[in-house]
Amino acid sequence: MSTNDLLAELAAGVRGDVQADPVSRALYATDASIYQIMPAAVVLSLDEADVAAALRVARRRQVPILPRGGGTSLAGQAVGQAIHLDFTKYMCRLLELNAAEGWAWVEPGMVLDRLNGLLAAHGLMFAPDISPSNRATIGGMIGNNSSGMYSLVYGKTIDHVLELRVMLSDGSVVHMGPLSEEELRAKLTLDSLEGRVYRTVHRLAHEHADEIARRFPRLLRRVGGYNLDAFVPADGGRGFNLANIIVGSEGTLGVILAAKLRLVPRPRHTAIGILAFETLDDALDAVVPCLECRPAAVELMDDLLLDLTRKSRQYAQYLASFVRGEPAALLQVEFFGESEAEGLAGRDGWERPRGPPAGSFPRAVTPAEKQAVLQVRKAGLPLLQSLSPDLRPETFVEDSAVPPERLGDYIRRFRAICHEHGVRVAFYGHASVGLMHARPLLNLKDAADVRTMRRIAEEIKDLVIAFGGALSGEHGDGLLRSEFCRELFGEALYEAFREIKRSFDPRGLLNPGKIVDAPPMDANLRYGPGYRVALPLETHFRFRDTGGMAGAVELCNGNALCRKTAGGTMCPSYMVTRDEEHSTRGRANALRMVLSGALPAAELTGERMREVMDLCLECKGCTGECPSRVNMTRLKSEWLAHYHAAHGVPLRARLFGNIHTLSRVASAAAPLANALLGMPGAGLLGERLLGISRHRRLPRFAREPFHAWFERTRAERPAGLGRPPVVLFPDPFTPYTDPEAGAAAVRVPAT
Ligand SMILES: Cc1cc2nc3c(=O)[nH]c(=O)nc-3n(C[C@H](O)[C@H](O)[C@H](O)COP(=O)(O)OP(=O)(O)OC[C@H]3O[C@@H](n4cnc5c(N)ncnc54)[C@H](O)[C@@H]3O)c2cc1C
Ligand code: SF4
Incomplete structure (x- = not known):
């Protein structure tokens, strides 16, 4: 089936946004992991009906579905050749809050910090304190069973999910919550997909109770596999709540539509x-x-x-x-x-x-x-990340966990393994729960380093098993660790996991290839030995610090800080639109995909790329705030030069390019210039000719420019008083349309 057919079919049923052009799909081809897979299409669902419509198309067309939050996953579970269902733009509301009883119903696209901001007035919070709290969503946290620094006190997300509303793979919507014995018996007799998944989980948990006790790592921090251990009464004492199998299932068992969360003081x-x-x-x-x-x-x-x-x-x-x-x-x-x-x-x-x-x-x-x-x-x-342009602190053995009392021996052996491979490694993280973030420094564009990555991953897997640990204590299995689930949990439990997956998702449509039946961990790499810069450009900037323009966009590792919606400057266009394409990450990814040949070269100066780059204000927010130091201001200027070379320089660009000279002339004839700008129809003309909104108040030119005022008032200002001089660099607007700002700046050092 062609992408156009898929797009048409999705657009016919979905009321939210549907995108299937190459640039839009490229924006969702990565998360914060080392992987890259081009999606089939992207849907920003408006409501449950949209999710159902997308799932119907997926079933009819046999195209997978991948529910997605902020795309901050580090193990590749948020990438796949699927219809991506992005919940962050529309399905992100607080639905109900009961502060007295300490719970809230929220939609999956709700960002953690935003939720906690709304709860703060009640002295409450959703406790799992993950570090990307300003852009990661509740849906993603449930998908990954996330937890943070204070997990000793608060545990993991599974400890705070009370009930879920979930769409199953056949489109039925079910409610999952704690059940009494009688309620459970009723569920087990249902003649539906819901009844079937209850029976499967119930049976497997009982059949494998001993194996679960033997093989599940006895750790607070274990997030890999499916949470079968939560259904063994002696182990968890949680009661039967099917929501526990959805937590940590990485979008492979159902689509979470809403969650009832436990809140804590x-x-x-x-x-x-x-x-x-x-x-x-x-x-x-x-x-x-x-x-x-x-x-x-x-x-x-x-x-x-x-x-x-x-x-x-x-x-x-x-x-x-x-x-x-x-x-x-x-x-x-x-x-x-x-x-x-x-x-x-x-x-x-x-x-x-x-x-x-x-x-x-x-x-x-x-x-x-x-x-x-x-x-x-x-x-x-x-x-x-800034240590070397070639070597990156890669995420592939970054969140294993062992019993804290064995952490010392474990890290000593871990370090020895890396050193035997001649690889430097940094450790930081949650020692209290035996979880160390380890980042070996490698260059995955180099085939030898990819082989080293695989060898280290295998040796660390053996080490983790020997220490009774968990391969993932925080970030999940994804494409990174699912390959090793069989060895970690053993044959019987792995087959039980596969049965769970088949029972929930008989046609294998929900985020396939994660947790069970996964591809090798060294496939689908964003940068692999085959990666190359396919479009070497003659650039106007030298990009010396990054070894070229491609290096400048490759700095983006997908951590998505530019998707925060409050605090700081980066990224204003995302804050307003909530569209991935208007974030720094979106722009960097779009450019990288063209430069690396994943998108046709013509896309560089095509209309979609113009839309992606257009709303970048060149505000330099990312230059200061992006942890990977992506400088989109410079990249946009460079891209714009290529775009203008292909399409000609528009009048508006010429005007603003010469704003200093034009303003000098207008200021010299200020009364006339201001009268012309104030005439009826001037706004409309400006909109038609220059694309300046007619609703904008046009500036007024000063009769006395800033530098003339500065000279005229020089004698009135006190001399330096022995203090070091202050240098003022007025921008092109200060002298002629904003001289008061310049004058105010001059007065500051004098006070
Ligand atoms: C710099 C950095 C620091 C991090 N620190 C932490 C940390 O401290 N603790 C931690 O636990 N993790 C951490 N992570 C990993 C990641 O941020 C978390 O796992 C986070 O909870 C993912 O949220 P998200 O909204 O980005 O989800 P996504 O990455 O978009 O999705 C995560 C998974 O959930 C599934 N999913 C999303 N929505 C739904 C839905 N509606 N229904 C069903 N499945 C769904 C997806 O399919 C995917 O498998 C970090 C990541 C980065 C980049
Ligand atoms: S320079 Fe562009 S990409 Fe960077 S923060 Fe500003 S608007 Fe966003």
């Missing part, structure tokens, strides 16, 4: 203590003693990250504000308390009874210093 006070160590080993050995003091979190940073932070112009000051000397590892130990005293008591607790752990220099952190600690935590990954 916000912690009133927190306190942090810093432990600094001369070796990473000492830090790892201190984790268990720290846990005896019942902290909310113990976070670790290793020597590679600390060294990079110390050398960073931007972040060194933050580190220096709470760390003395040059330790090789840090533990940040955080406590919650109902009062400040309680939080501080917890913090002091680790020190008093037993003295500081060996090799450490304890340093308490005041509330004012917390901000610095947060900055240092945030700095780690971007600093690693």
Whole structure:
């Protein structure tokens, strides 16, 4: 079936947005992982009816469906050759809140920070505290069973999902929640897909109770496989709630339409203590003693990250504000308390009874210093990314977890494996729950490094199994780890997982190839040995720092910070439109796909690319805020030059390109220029000729430009008073249309 047929059929049934042109599909070909697969189409569903319509087309056409949130997944579960159902634009509302009983119903596209912002007035929050909270969605968190730094206190998403409304693969909509024995018996007798999946999960959990006890890692942090363990009464005591199998199922069993979430009170006070160590080993050995003091979190940073932070112009000051000397590892130990005293008591607790752990220099952190600690935590990954243009801190063994008491031995062996392969690796993360984020530095464009990646992944898988750990404690299986599920869980449980998948999704339409029956982890790579720059451009900028324009767009690793909708500047066009194509990531991906030949060369200066680039304000928000340092301002200027070369320079661009000269002339004849601009019809003419909205108030030209005012008033200003000079660079608008702004700026140093 052609893409056009698919588009037509989707458009006929879906009232939300449907996109199937190559550029739109390319925007959804990646998430934050190392993978890339071109989708079949993209649907931004308006409501349940749209989801049902898309699923009908998928069934009729035998094209898979992939539900998607913010696309921040790190294991590739949000990419696939499927119809992507994006919930973030429309299906993102808070449906019902009962603060007294502590629950809320929300749609899947709701972003975590936005939800918690709405709950703050009630002193409540949805507890799993993932780090991309400003762009990751509830649907994605449920899909991945996400959790964060404070999982010691709050557990994982599964611990906070009460009920779900789910569309099954046959289009039926079912409600999943805790059931009494009698209710469960009724479900088991249903003659429908719903009845069938209840029977399958119920039977498999009983048949495999012993194997589950034997093979499921006994860890707080295990998110791989299907949650069959949640249905074994002796294990979880959760009661039978089919929602538990949907949590962590990565969109492979059903489409979540709404979720009833448990809400918890916000912690009133927190306190942090810093432990600094001369070796990473000492830090790892201190984790268990720290846990005896019942902290909310113990976070670790290793020597590679600390060294990079110390050398960073931007972040060194933050580190220096709470760390003395040059330790090789840090533990940040955080406590919650109902009062400040309680939080501080917890913090002091680790020190008093037993003295500081060996090799450490304890340093308490005041509330004012917390901000610095947060900055240092945030700095780690971007600093690693900037280490070398070729080597990247790759995500493929990045979130395994082992029992905390075995963490030291595990990391020592982990490091040895990487070193045997001649690969540097950085460690940071949630020591309190035995979960270390590990980022080996590799160049996946190089065939040898892809082979090394695979070997390291296999050896770490064996190590994890030997330590009774979990291959994923946080980010899920996706395309990265599903291949290894059989070995981790054993033949019997893996076959049980496959049976669950077949029972829910007999035609294999829901995000296939994740958790079970997955392709090899080294297939479908975004950058693989075959990756090349297929469209070498003569560029106007040199792009020296990134080795060319392609390198500048490749900086984007898909982490999607540019999809935040509050705080900071990046990215204003996304904040307003909520369209992936108007985010920095969307633009970088569109350019990369053309430069790498995944899209035809003609797309570079085509109409779709113009639409993607058009709303970029060149505000430089991303230059300062993007953790991967994507500089879309420069890229847009470069792209615009190529676009104009292909299509000619429009009058509007010529006018603004010469705005300084034109403004000088208009200012010299200010009364006339202002009268002309104020005439009836001037707005309309400006709109027709130059594309400037007629609703915009046009600027008025000053009779006395800023520099003339500056000279005239020079004598009135006090001399320098021995202070260093301040240099003012007026932009092209300040002298002639905004001289008051310039004058105000001149007055500031004088005050
Ligand atoms: C820099 C960075 C830091 C991260 N830190 C953390 C962290 O601290 N903790 C953590 O747990 N994870 C972390 N992650 C991973 C990721 O952000 C989380 O798993 C997050 O919850 C994914 O949310 P999302 O909205 O982006 O989902 P997506 O990536 O869009 O989707 C995730 C999965 O859920 C499925 N899904 C989405 N919506 C639905 C639906 N309506 N119905 C059924 N299935 C659905 C998708 O098919 C997919 O399989 C991090 C990622 C990045 C890039
Ligand atoms: S420069 Fe463009 S891409 Fe970057 S934040 Fe501004 S509008 Fe977004």
